[in-house]
Amino acid sequence: MLQDRVEDVLRARVEDATRDAPEPLAAAMRHAVLEGGSRLRPRVCVAVALALGDPSPWLTDAAACSLELIHAASLAHDDLPCFDDADLRRGRPSLHRSFGVPVALLAGDALIVMAFEVLARETPRAPRQVGALVSNLARGSGVPHGIAAGQAAELSSNDPCLRMRKTSALFECAAAAGAIAAGTDPAPWTAMGRLFGEAFQVADDVHDVRGGLDLGKPSGRDSALGRPNVAISLGLDRAQAQVKVLHRAAMEAIPPGARRDRLAEILDACVESS
Amino acid sequence: MLQDRVEDVLRARVEDATRDAPEPLAAAMRHAVLEGGSRLRPRVCVAVALALGDPSPWLTDAAACSLELIHAASLAHDDLPCFDDADLRRGRPSLHRSFGVPVALLAGDALIVMAFEVLARETPRAPRQVGALVSNLARGSGVPHGIAAGQAAELSSNDPCLRMRKTSALFECAAAAGAIAAGTDPAPWTAMGRLFGEAFQVADDVHDVRGGLDLGKPSGRDSALGRPNVAISLGLDRAQAQVKVLHRAAMEAIPPGARRDRLAEILDACVESS
Numbered sequence: 001m002l003q004d005r006v007e008d009v010l011r012a013r014v015e016d017a018t019r020d021a022p023e024p025l026a027a028a029m030r031h032a033v034l035e036g037g038s039r040l041r042p043r044v045c046v047a048v049a050l051a052l053g054d055p056s057p058w059l060t061d062a063a064a065c066s067l068e069l070i071h072a073a074s075l076a077h078d079d080l081p082c083f084d085d086a087d088l089r090r091g092r093p094s095l096h097r098s099f100g101v102p103v104a105l106l107a108g109d110a111l112i113v114m115a116f117e118v119l120a121r122e123t124p125r126a127p128r129q130v131g132a133l134v135s136n137l138a139r140g141s142g143v144p145h146g147i148a149a150g151q152a153a154e155l156s157s158n159d160p161c162l163r164m165r166k167t168s169a170l171f172e173c174a175a176a177a178g179a180i181a182a183g184t185d186p187a188p189w190t191a192m193g194r195l196f197g198e199a200f201q202v203a204d205d206v207h208d209v210r211g212g213l214d215l216g217k218p219s220g221r222d223s224a225l226g227r228p229n230v231a232i233s234l235g236l237d238r239a240q241a242q243v244k245v246l247h248r249a250a251m252e253a254i255p256p257g258a259r260r261d262r263l264a265e266i267l268d269a270c271v272e273s274s
Numbered sequence: 275m276l277q278d279r280v281e282d283v284l285r286a287r288v289e290d291a292t293r294d295a296p297e298p299l300a301a302a303m304r305h306a307v308l309e310g311g312s313r314l315r316p317r318v319c320v321a322v323a324l325a326l327g328d329p330s331p332w333l334t335d336a337a338a339c340s341l342e343l344i345h346a347a348s349l350a351h352d353d354l355p356c357f358d359d360a361d362l363r364r365g366r367p368s369l370h371r372s373f374g375v376p377v378a379l380l381a382g383d384a385l386i387v388m389a390f391e392v393l394a395r396e397t398p399r400a401p402r403q404v405g406a407l408v409s410n411l412a413r414g415s416g417v418p419h420g421i422a423a424g425q426a427a428e429l430s431s432n433d434p435c436l437r438m439r440k441t442s443a444l445f446e447c448a449a450a451a452g453a454i455a456a457g458t459d460p461a462p463w464t465a466m467g468r469l470f471g472e473a474f475q476v477a478d479d480v481h482d483v484r485g486g487l488d489l490g491k492p493s494g495r496d497s498a499l500g501r502p503n504v505a506i507s508l509g510l511d512r513a514q515a516q517v518k519v520l521h522r523a524a525m526e527a528i529p530p531g532a533r534r535d536r537l538a539e540i541l542d543a544c545v546e547s548s
Binding site for chain 1: 291292293294295296298299300303347351354356357375376377379380382383384386387388390391393394395397398401402404405406408409411412413415416417418419420422423425426427429430
């Protein structure tokens with residue numbers, strides 16, 4: 001149900017934004033966002049807002065959408081030949097394999113821009129919250145500590161912690177966005193968001209080594225590309241134990257008084273691949 | 275003096291934003307923004323705000339900065355091998371020639387994000403204007419009619435009007451940003467902004483064909499790359515006449531009552547290469 005809510009808002013916003021855009025850019029943007037995905041980041045955002053009563057669901061929806069747009073943009077750019085050179089994403093040809101490198105690059109750019117536009121559209125009803133959400137999203141996406149910075153740091157280091165930090169930056173941002181959209185201080189939620197992200201990344205590393213689940217991308221890819229992977233550096237057993245430790249720590253980091261059921265459900269989804 | 279104001283704010287914001295960012299990404303971002311440039315878009319923004327009394331110079335500065343960051347990001351991405359494959363920019367090696375394709379791509383992404391962050395920082399003092407500026411910047415940068423859309427449209431068409439539209443999108447956005455930062459309705463300023471952009475693009479096309487001025491990029495490039503150029507399709511004389519027509523139309527489009535001196539100066543700078 002929570003995933004349906006996220007899917008509905010993503011579809012509505014992306015179809016609206018791309019209706020008058022030139023092809024094939026419009027099709028590439030739709031492909032990048034609407035062809036599946038776990039929607040973990042927007043689900044974390046909505047789950048935090050729900051844990052706080054979700055008083056402005058329209059703002060929560062905008063915040064959730066903005067997170068997935070940034071995530072989709074980062075995947076579009078990460079898959080390009082100059083980074084991962086990935087042929088597949090979610091079991092289908094990656095964006096540049098379907099539309100060519102120039103269109104895939106522009107689709108990523110346009111999705112980053114759209115993420116901020118989706119937030120700004122809510123200015124008339126909630127100007128101060130929109131400003132806080134824009135700042136928060138920029139912090140999770142740019143420099144010095146967002147995913148662009150994390151991706152750059154990975155280019156020159158093989159430390160698996162860098163990858164974990166890159167992933168957790170947008171999860172932390174997602175948790176904070178849910179709190180801001182609910183009209184509350186995001187500070188108590190950032191530790192939980194970061195731990196969610198770390199749990200997910202270690203689980204994803206375990207999956208890459210272990211394979212077995214059909215997540216639409218080939219397993220063993222980190223090893224083939226020489227990329228940092230916690231399950232390679234720690235070993236599979238210790239990495240799986242680490243997932244459990246992070247799962248427990250994330251649940252314990254939920255601020256007292258907040259409803260926990262949805263958050264537990266999303267956290268289970270974050271680590272289910274391990 | 276107006277250019278000094280723009281340079282000062284750009285330097286301060288970019289140095290602040292990149293201080294804790296990983297190298298070489300931080301150096302690439304500084305290189306992309308701080309190594310020269312005509313600053314026409316931020317100067318149009320500041321000139322419009324000044325024509326309206328510039329009541330909130332700190333907000334005008336943020337708006338001006340955001341425009342140049344988007345412009346620098348678009349140059350970083352346009353120069354990449356999958357588009358123009360340009361070796362030079364402003365007489366120096368282009369960003370990917372200096373830092374490699376992955377870092378140049380990420381620098382562009384991070385600059386797009388930073389453009390919105392710079393605006394959002396002014397939320398406490400002017401939340402509604404910040405929301406309007408974020409929407410306006412997104413309109414000039416993304417889909418359906420911003421520079422990313424324009425760049426995509428150019429991939430599949432040789433119509434020189436598309437290029438003019440892409441350039442004028444960000445000039446229109448710059449004029450509107452100046453009006454919003456001055457606390458006024460941007461609508462009366464968009465025609466002038468668009469005509470400024472068109473005058474600049476035709477003048478730039480003339481320069482590309484005629485050469486002669488040392489703008490730090492090789493002339494004859496459009497012809498070599500088979501790219502649309504008004505001075506090639508119309509001929510040099512008719513294109514130069516067109517610059518004059520657009521210059522006059524832009525001056526006539528300045529809303530009545532606004533101070534015109536700064537705007538005349540910037541418009542002259544826009545077309546001085548022709």
